[in-house]
Amino acid sequence: MKGMAIVAEGLRKTYGNLVAVDGISFDVRENEIFGVVGPNGAGKTTTIECLEGLRSPDEGRLSILGLDPRREGRELRERIGVQLQSSALPDDIKVREALGLFASFYRKPADWRPLLDALGLADKRDAPFAKLSGGQKQRLFIALALVNDPELVFLDELTTGLDPHARRAMWDLVRSIRDRGKTVFLTTHYMEEAEALCGRVLVIDRGRIVALDTPDELIRRLGEGTRIVFAADEGYDPTLLGKVPGVVKIEQDGGRVVVTGTGDRLVVLVVNALDAAGTRFRDLRTERPDLEDVFLALTQEGKGGRV
Amino acid sequence: MKGFWKLAGMEALLYLREPIASFFTMVFPILLLFLFGSIYGNKPNPFYGGRGMVDVSTPAYMAIIIGSTALMSIPIAISTYRERGILRRFRATPLRPAAVLGAEISVHLVMTLLGAALLVVAARLVYGLHFGGNAALVFLALVLSTLSFFSVGFLVASLAPNARVANLVGMVLYFPNLFLSGATFPTEMFPPTIKAIGNFVPMTHIVRLLQGLWFGDPVGRHLTEIVVLGGLLVVGAIISALTFRWE
Numbered sequence: 211m212k213g214m215a216i217v218a219e220g221l222r223k224t225y226g227n228l229v230a231v232d233g234i235s236f237d238v239r240e241n242e243i244f245g246v247v248g249p250n251g252a253g254k255t256t257t258i259e260c261l262e263g264l265r266s267p268d269e270g271r272l273s274i275l276g277l278d279p280r281r282e283g284r285e286l287r288e289r290i291g292v293q294l295q296s297s298a299l300p301d302d303i304k305v306r307e308a309l310g311l312f313a314s315f316y317r318k319p320a321d322w323r324p325l326l327d328a329l330g331l332a333d334k335r336d337a338p339f340a341k342l343s344g345g346q347k348q349r350l351f352i353a354l355a356l357v358n359d360p361e362l363v364f365l366d367e368l369t370t371g372l373d374p375h376a377r378r379a380m381w382d383l384v385r386s387i388r389d390r391g392k393t394v395f396l397t398t399h400y401m402e403e404a405e406a407l408c409g410r411v412l413v414i415d416r417g418r419i420v421a422l423d424t425p426d427e428l429i430r431r432l433g434e435g436t437r438i439v440f441a442a443d444e445g446y447d448p449t450l451l452g453k454v455p456g457v458v459k460i461e462q463d464g465g466r467v468v469v470t471g472t473g474d475r476l477v478v479l480v481v482n483a484l485d486a487a488g489t490r491f492r493d494l495r496t497e498r499p500d501l502e503d504v505f506l507a508l509t510q511e512g513k514g515g516r517v
Numbered sequence: 518m519k520g521f522w523k524l525a526g527m528e529a530l531l532y533l534r535e536p537i538a539s540f541f542t543m544v545f546p547i548l549l550l551f552l553f554g555s556i557y558g559n560k561p562n563p564f565y566g567g568r569g570m571v572d573v574s575t576p577a578y579m580a581i582i583i584g585s586t587a588l589m590s591i592p593i594a595i596s597t598y599r600e601r602g603i604l605r606r607f608r609a610t611p612l613r614p615a616a617v618l619g620a621e622i623s624v625h626l627v628m629t630l631l632g633a634a635l636l637v638v639a640a641r642l643v644y645g646l647h648f649g650g651n652a653a654l655v656f657l658a659l660v661l662s663t664l665s666f667f668s669v670g671f672l673v674a675s676l677a678p679n680a681r682v683a684n685l686v687g688m689v690l691y692f693p694n695l696f697l698s699g700a701t702f703p704t705e706m707f708p709p710t711i712k713a714i715g716n717f718v719p720m721t722h723i724v725r726l727l728q729g730l731w732f733g734d735p736v737g738r739h740l741t742e743i744v745v746l747g748g749l750l751v752v753g754a755i756i757s758a759l760t761f762r763w764e
Contacts, residue, residue, distance in 0.1 A: 287610055288611045292609040297603070303531060311523055317611070
């Protein structure tokens with residue numbers, strides 16, 4: 211399985227009567243950013259923890275960097291980096307002490323000093339863990355995950371609880387990890403994050419795979435096409451756009467009109483038709499469905515409400 | 518091994534940075550010594566069986582130190598590390614689980630011995646402490662007593678559902694041990710009933726063993742204490758090992 215960082219076949223894990231992961235199979239290629247998305251309780255964390263060797267699956271075959279996490283866990287942990295969803299360090303440990311400590315756990319640690327700069331923690335090197343902000347703690351955990359110069363990095367809900375600015379900065383960081391030749395396996399419940407970062411996305415729900423593809427392909431397959439939204443002034447004729455080629459659906463709510471359709475020239479045709487009829491319109495914009503629409507369409511939780 | 522030493526060094530530093538823990542291990546026994554020393558001095562005193570208060574109390578106060586590391590620090594440290602996911606984070610590295618536990622045990626043992634050493638130095642410098650035993654035997658007895666109580670501390674950490682409960686259970690065990698064992702107040706002060714209850718308090722055996730060896734008793738006179746403390750160590754360690762949880 212050359213070129214594969216992770217091979218999972220029939221992975222299954224139950225807690226008592228609860229089936230957390232129900233026989234899922236997937237491959238992760240070397241040097242890709244691979245994302246797992248799913249509603250809360252879908253089995254994301256159980257999956258990632260089985261791959262890390264922190265949990266033993268009940269069934270299934272796992273090969274992580276060619277190793278079996280159950281039998282070769284210590285060897286595997288030399289070569290992977292792990293950021294856990296809920297973790298902490300002692301309150302009084304300083305940033306540089308934590309890095310030095312974790313570096314000592316590995317046979318071949320990387321020099322952690324450049325990591326301080328790369329992660330913007332250089333001026334916090336002497337700060338105790340308890341005094342760090344949420345974003346700084348997350349960056350420290352990423353630094354700890356990189357301290358052994360791993361081939362494969364696991365990030366479990368990296369940006370949960372961060373403000374939008376810190377989240378964007380974290381995305382750049384994840385891309386830079388990939389650009390250094392590493393494979394990144396991440397879970398998230400932010401669809402925009404998966405769409406922005408991941409080469410491929412695995413959508414799971416209730417422990418089963420719902421979809422596995424690139425974000426673009428997932429969106430394309432949803433098949434909703436483009437939406438054109440505008441506010442029409444009085445005098446708008448609802449039947450006007452029905453004859454425009456490519457238009458599939460027209461919805462109207464008061465003065466707000468939503469036209470759904472396909473085709474590269476859809477916008478031009480709709481605007482021309484409105485103009486030719488002398489209809490005045492304002493605030494016209496186009497929308498493409500995003501991964502969130504796909505997610506809501508695919509997962510159970512989407513039927514009940516937004517995540 | 519590199520990881521073990523680094524972790525042990527770090528834990529020692531963190532222990533000393535934690536003011537409450539280091540106070541009870543390093544400072545409180547010395548303050549107690551100064552308090553009673555300023556009342557009784559270290560003159561031969563019939564109340565202390567003809568010995569000086571400081572000579573009798575110094576080995577007894579070592580039990581206070583053991584109690585503070587074993588029943589306060591260890592349960593809080595281990596259960597907090599578990600509750601906050603620090604143990605999990607260690608497990609996600611190649612560090613062996615035994616190295617994590619070994620570092621905790623070593624650091625708390627060293628802190629206990631350090632506290633005892635500071636107490637002895639203070640008692641010697643201020644009150645001219647007398648010693649009539651075999652230093653190596655006293656040292657071994659101190660280590661046995663400490664490890665024996667550590668196994669109880671680990672047991673509390675293993676069985677308590679969270680850090681708050683571990684802290685509470687540690688205190689509930691510590692204070693009766695402290696006051697009924699003769700560690701703080703000499704058992705000579707106690708009425709017979711309290712004295713009888715004291716026989717069932719494990720720390721009583723630490724106090725008797727350390728005081729006896731301090732004044733040069735042959736080891737054979739303290740087999741009961743050695744068996745009780747050794748038994749506690751074995752039973753505590755086995756149950757802790759079976760019930761220990763990393764998360």
